[in-house]
Amino acid sequence: MGIVLRLFYWQIVDASSLANMGISQYEGIIEQQPIRGQIETSDSFPLAANQISYLAYANPKLIKNVDVASKLLSSTLKIDEASISGVLNANSDKLWVPITTNVNNDTKNEINKLNLDGVGFEEYSQRFYPEASLAATLLGFVGKDANGNNQGYFGLEGYYNDQLKGRSGEDIIIKDAFGKPVFAKLSNNSTQQDGRSLVLNVDRSIQFLVERALKNGIQEFGATGGAALVMDPKTGAILAMANFPTFDEASYWNYDQSLYVNPMISDLYEPGSTFKPLVMAAALDDDLITPTTTCPICSGPVSVGGYDIHTWDDKYFPNSTMTDVLIHSDNTGMIYIAQKLGVDHMIDSLNKFGIGKLTGIDLQGEVSQPLNPPNLWYAADLATTGFGQGVVVTPIELLDAFASIANGGVRMQPEIVKQIITPEGQTINIPPHAINQTVSPETAKIMTEMLVDVTDKGEASWARIKGYRIAGKTGTASIPENGKYDASLTNASFVGFAPADDPKFAILVILNKPTVDIYGADTAAPIFFEISRDLFRYYNIPPTNNDN
């Protein structure tokens, strides 16, 4: 009777817990961490990948001689011997103590050869950037969230974190009587999934040469920093995005947080004369002016709203045509055009160019400053907006607007990522996306010819590349500090696209506070042309002019 009762208890009452005990003896669960997706350039080179790294740990109870072990580990791990022995002695009663992370495979093998008791390694996947700090602000970095899980911050790592991070899961294994796995995997229902990878529109070679040209330019002209952006105007694809100063993603914690912010999308600045083509194009499109319309107020400074507005060099050209106004970068001529547009048309036109709006670029941290409503505009605001002061944009906003002129008036959404690759190998294409028509194709063509004249005859003509038709405009914008403009502090810039007849690229270069020379024509323009020269060669674009 007792046996029967006992059997009833085991088989019925306690059946499930006994079954679970049995399962736990022969089944084990391994948590599978996902591998974060890679970020590759358009020419298939990884800018962000994952490498195997190790955490070195010690079991102090198994270490026979702490001093000997510390000395051996110190020389291999390149850590101070006292630090290691201090950790081991302070935790002599513990079974597991971390010594250091970021141990590579070679170092691990060296330590294993020492046959030290009580020293082991835990493998983990660590984000690594083969090109060091190339495109750092574009990429962002991987840190930890509040739960200690990997989390992308800023740039692409932040914006696409949900795609890149994947999902952890569990695998069930069968163990033998000694606890060793017999079958490595039993379950087909693991929820683990590696992250998706990104393929960018960014070209590694173009990114490299842009960063090199920009870095050299900043040093040469004594600027505090700078930025350069290259875009395909026909698709909105971002081919390169560079800025200095920057940081190293692999050791981001050693840098000031202000460097994590991408100035291309997060810094607002007054664009100065690089804004003039947009205002000019708006007036052309509204049939308010033609390229040969003459300016009746360009013979001297113009008084608006109690302010006297001068040209940048205090030189005046009476009866300038509109093309001349651009060539001379004449502020008074732009005031004439702005006044012809009027506040309402100015706002409408700039809105069509995307000024005051987010571009929707796929990066974390984009900002924009909406334009004031018409009732808040003064006469002076209309005038200064005409020549790009008193209005603020981000660099991506300006280039996206300008690039529409190169694309028959069609403004494209700027895009960094062109494909997303799933772990199963499926490719998700991100096609180009047209936002709107900023000006008519005819206006875009007229504007292009005017801008070619600017490059050939304007103040940056000394730096232009002979034999190529390049449409461009210089910019030298005073920087407001403490409520007033300091004439010695400028953002020097140049914006343009080439070849003018079939644009392959549009470029914006900005130097912050250059000291050797404050003007865009003398600083940003040479950098622009240096990048253009490299791109002509890279794309095998032959010269079109017999212009020697």
Added chain:
Amino acid sequence: MKKYILLTSLIVIAISLQVVKVIYSNMFTTTGIDLNQLLTQEQNLEQQNIIISDQLYKKTAYTNIEKEAIKKGLSYNSNAAIAIDGNSPIALR
């Protein structure tokens, strides 16, 4: 007599089935161990593949090539004048 033969047969059958069960269990276990060793080898090879890929990425990074070019004198002192050409390797012409 018949009862003894029947009982003996049942015992023999039972023992034989147990022996067969043990033999097949051992075969499964052995195969499982072999499979596990193969899977471990596969994991090791995958790991080596990752390590070699990482080394390859580092060696072929433009930033590394530029550094090496400067060290070997294949560039100007202040600039690495690298000509970027889709058809040519990166080097000073």
